[in-house]
Amino acid sequence: MDNFEKYIAENKDSFNEHKADRKKLWSNIEQELDKKPAPKVFKLWKSPIMKVAASIFIVLGLFSVISFFMNGGINPGQNDIVNQELEEIDMYYSSMVTQQVQLVKLNTKLSQEDKDEFLSFMDELDTEYKELRIEMKENLDNELVLAAIVNNYKKRIELIEKLLERINNSKNIEDGNGYIL
Amino acid sequence: METNILFTHKDLVEKGKSGDRSSQYQLYELYVDAMYNVSMRMLRTKEDAEDVVQDSFVEAFKNLSSFRYESTFGSWLKRIVINKSINHLKLKRVPITAIDDHEFHLNDETVEEKETDYDIKKIKKVIEQLPLGYKQIINLYLIEGYDHVEISDIMNITVSTSKSQYHRAKKKLIEMIKEL
CATH class of the missing domain: 1.10.10.10 (Winged helix-like DNA-binding domain superfamily/Winged helix DNA-binding domain)
Known part of the structure; x- marks a missing residue:
């Protein structure tokens, strides 16, 4: 301790120059002490942990809403795979169906009447199929919708098969005729 | 002797612990001016100092049971006042230490200790x-x-x-x- 510090230490008391307003302070202190401890209200929003939790919750919420819309309303993840698989099956069938329809259209051995009848069935099934697709986007999990789609395809294939059968039959008859001739 | 100092006002403190208001008041009377001066030196304004002193006494009396004579009651109380004052300064964003905080100090004790008459x-x-x-x-x-x-x-x-x-x-x- 140098002289300066010593000097101050010796004169410490002179730094106590203020006098407190005893009465005023005490009445405030007493008031505070007499206060019944207020029923503890745990304010969730005031706790820092809760604040952090809330922010995380909001961020997660926003993120999932955004990703929901980005994925056209279907949740990512597991459904993605299901969706993709479905899409592949769908593509396979639809290409098959259009190919067959094209074949029927180009077939010369069928009367215009038969063709129109067949194609009107096909169109009917097509609109039904489109409706089912929309339904499907809204709720992928619905087994009824899935079953309906499969049925739709089955009907088309059945229809085509029958038509082909008829064509082949007439071919056979013609062939037979040929041989007979 | 050392232990005796630590137990200054032991009676008052013990009674205060059990919530005796007059003992608490006596303690208050003994220390209020000193505490007020401590706070005034740090905060400089009367209103701030009064607020801090009030809060400190309230906190001290409410937590008296945690006072275990590891220091004197006065220095325990003073520490509460100091801490509250520092917090008050921080709240007001008053710098409590100098900003340029270099860790070097030149051979500082070459102080020209001419016996100046300090005033x-x-x-x-x-x-x-x-x-x-x-x-x-x-x-x-x-x-x-x-x-x-x-x-x-x-x-x-x-x-x-x-x-x-x-x-x-x-x-x-x-x-x-x-x-x-």
Whole structure:
């Protein structure tokens, strides 16, 4: 301790120059002490942990809403795979169906009447199929919708098969005729 | 003797612990001026100092049961006042330490200790005028009598920062006294 510090230490008391307003302070202190401890209200929003939790919750919420819309309303993840698989099956069938329809259209051995009848069935099934697709986007999990789609395809294939059968039959008859001739 | 000091006002403290209002008042009477001065030195304004002193007594009486005579009641109470004052300064964003915090101090003890006649009134005046960042460390070390370990704890700085800050603040203080 140098002289300066010593000097101050010796004169410490002179730094106590203020006098407190005893009465005023005490009445405030007493008031505070007499206060019944207020029923503890745990304010969730005031706790820092809760604040952090809330922010995380909001961020997660926003993120999932955004990703929901980005994925056209279907949740990512597991459904993605299901969706993709479905899409592949769908593509396979639809290409098959259009190919067959094209074949029927180009077939010369069928009367215009038969063709129109067949194609009107096909169109009917097509609109039904489109409706089912929309339904499907809204709720992928619905087994009824899935079953309906499969049925739709089955009907088309059945229809085509029958038509082909008829064509082949007439071919056979013609062939037979040929041989007979 | 040491232990006797620690147990100063033991009766009052013990009664105060059990909630005896008149004992609490007696303790208050004994210490209020000292505490008010501690707070005034740090905060400089009457209203702030009064608020801090009130809060400190309330907190002290409410937590009296945790006082275990590890220090005197006075220094325990004073520590509450100091902490509350520091918090008050922080809330008001008043710098409690100087900002440029270099860790070097030149061979500082070449102080030209010519036996100048210090004048306590002058010193008090100059301390009032000290830059904000210097004032608290001078206060805590020179006047309140805390050592650097205690100050580092109070101000949440390292011991060496406390030392270097104090040396710089003291240098500044002496300069200012000479200029006066």
